[in-house]
Amino acid sequence: MPTDGTNDAEVMPPKPIPSSFASLGVNRWLVDSLTAMAIRKPTPIQAACIGPILEGRDCIGGSRTGSGKTVAFAAPILQKWAEDPFGIFALILTPTRELALQMAEQFHALGSPQNIKLCLLIGGADMRTQAISLAQRPHVVIATPGRLADHIRSSGEDTICGLRRTRFVVLDEADRLLTDSFAEDLSECLDVVPSAEQGRQTLLFTATMTDEIRFLKDKPPVKGMKPVYICEIDTDQISIPPTLAQTYLFIPITVREAYLHTLLSTPRNENKSAIIFTNRTYTANLLTQTLKLLGHRVTALHSDLPQRERIDSLGRFRAQAARLLIATDVASRGLDIPVVELVINYDVPRDPDDYIHRVGRTARAGKKGESVTIITEHDVLLIQAIEERAGKKMEKYEDDEGVSLEGRVVRETLQVVSEKKREAIMNIEEGRNEKGKKRRRGKALDTSVSRKR
Template sequence: MAADFSALGVKPWLVTSLAAMAIKRPTPIQAACIPEILKGKNCIGGSRTGSGKTVAFAVPILQMWAQDPFGVFALVLTPTRELALQLAEQFTALGAPQNLKLCLVIGGVDMRTQALALAQRPHVIIATPGRLADHIRSSGEDTIAGLRRVRVVVLDEADRLLDEGFAEELVECLSVVPDQYGDTKARRPARQTLLFTATVTESVRALKEGEGRAKEKGGREVFVSEIDTDSLAIPPSLHQTYLFKSSTVHLPFLHTLLSTPLNSKKSTIIFTNRKATAQILTHTLKSLGHRVTPLHSSLSQRERIDSLGRFRAGAARILIATDVASRGLDIPEVEMVINFDVPRDPDDYIHRIGRTARAGKKGESVTFVDENTVQLILAIEERVGRKMEAYVEEEGVSLEGRVVREELKKVSEAKRVAMLNIEQGRDEKGRKKAGKRRLEVADGGERKKLR
């Protein structure tokens, strides 16, 4: 492995930018992919979460762009707003010495503002597929014209983007960029395609074969690097445990688990399968004295950014999230991950627990299990190649005893109040929306009178 980035062919200005971000030596995925991408090859990079995949594609993209900084050079697609924001931060920091112009295209932000930014031909566009597809359908040719000459397309978290849920939007996004074969008559080269993922799924493997056939038709050569994927995606420093209890008492046990002497100060992410569950946990645990903050799709973009910022800064000790927080987010100090709900897809489990035990640090995961989710646990264990251990209580602490004696009634009451507050909040939001609609209708009537 290269001792530093200079040995990989990275220009001095980028080496300086990396050093300013405390990145001085390349990780294995960076050492493998950066030189090959700089040679113009397509790349499929598989490496476990936290291994530095963003730098592996951002550095060569910025180096190639700086040689000809004109028009839209790269399009980066990623599945969630939070990942898009994080990618934007890293690209901006690395590209600052060369005055990189970046455009972020995500939901929850005014489309007109985004359309104006796209029309200005930024150098790099980072987008979620749904919002970019909206612009392609409705914002006009002036907005999307720059995409037609994109040189590099990146699919970050490629296994997720290639799921059926993104299929229609992904096809729409790729329909406006150069294809993978190029056009010799129009002197338009084949686009360079970079796919990065922590878990190499069947859909990614199928794409490997397709990209290989593309070369035969005039496309680019394909470089493939798989480092620490599949079962090795789980760091050896991560201790995986489960807590088997009836689902009716999971919440009291969660509160008690978070309050034990060893856990009461740990930075923790709690994952749920549904945003409704995340809302109930947030309100209940907050009323029980825990410093919690939520992250799910029912929140506005500003609320999501603020919530993640509070957790990163330590203002909130516990982040309660759906799977929008399970992939790629760089939160270095997470000490424990709790699966309040067992994920239905074993790969989602890998991504969730990958939020802890990063960069060689120790971490712990606790998964709540009941009689209805045992089969899901067995599927997860088969996928990761390791058995979970039963959660061992701290010396002198009986979770069962505390729940039965002290916490059951208190938590039940807190949950009841939480559900009432959530319902009242929904009613208030509904009244505000209805009032806003009435104002819009009235405003429309006044405009007609003035015509």
């Protein structure tokens, strides 16, 4: 990312937070849109970044999950667009479909008074319909890199030519987009937009400062360009919410399902909304079906589900029609889920940063929350790495008075959970979903393949 020819990238400490968006130079119509969304006072990342972006500077913004990073770049982009509303003004790239959908909702809510036109390019939707939308020169394109790269390769110059005049490019959750898994698609996407020397403004936002982002910060300056504005808030020390109680359960791997069911059924937890994280889609599917058979209100979110089911599942959980969301790490970052009281790591994440993002789904905005990590004999080294990264040790989960998890598992739940798990496995092998309905054969085969990964 280019910086000034004589000065290194400018790293600014956050200033005192202004009391209003108007004091940051945000136009009245945008202030009204923000107020309609119950956003009245800037958060630290918004207060730090909106002004420099309006000044035309590239920006790297780092701040914890839930701190309002989307508005920090959406507001100035929409203000600049409203001054000159031509063609494809901004391209927003984000790693997952759910984040793209959520971002599209926020851009629509903010920009609707000015008749903003959006184009959403994500997997699981019809390519032809998307290509038609892209060819009609929407004002903002929100995409996952893989699907945009598909269009660049296959949809033709008439479809993608509008991207060649884009004024803004945003990498949301930049720490994930700058990994090897996105490298090829991301490179293809950036090849079709203008360069910085041609006037493109580049914005990177992240909750975690990785080596790749630090490399961009430290790149030699390019002559003639405004200095990059860099603001880091709560990123140097990985931010475990201060109101989060981190606990663990150390149990044999063979009885995890029984302990999970029992934990969720205690008086302390039976009414809490919870996200249960797994490392594999097969495990998420198996837990969803098993817990459903055990009478829990549960839904799932993982990459094996069709896009329509993913949207419906997230909607059900947000509306509290489902109390439990069984998810892979597709749900660990960025998603706006208002009330999560409990996070359970059914599988210990392999990467300590993934743990931080998972447990950050609860204890948001100063509210209390709890995480429970289920540890088996194979996880000890992973837990040590997580505790070192987080700077805090987990506490042993303590039973409430008169409630013994181990006693309940042995006396009451182990046999019934084992029976329901066997039934769930049979359903999966027969290609049935958690409602007992048969999936199309292709989907059943996909799930069985996932189990082997």
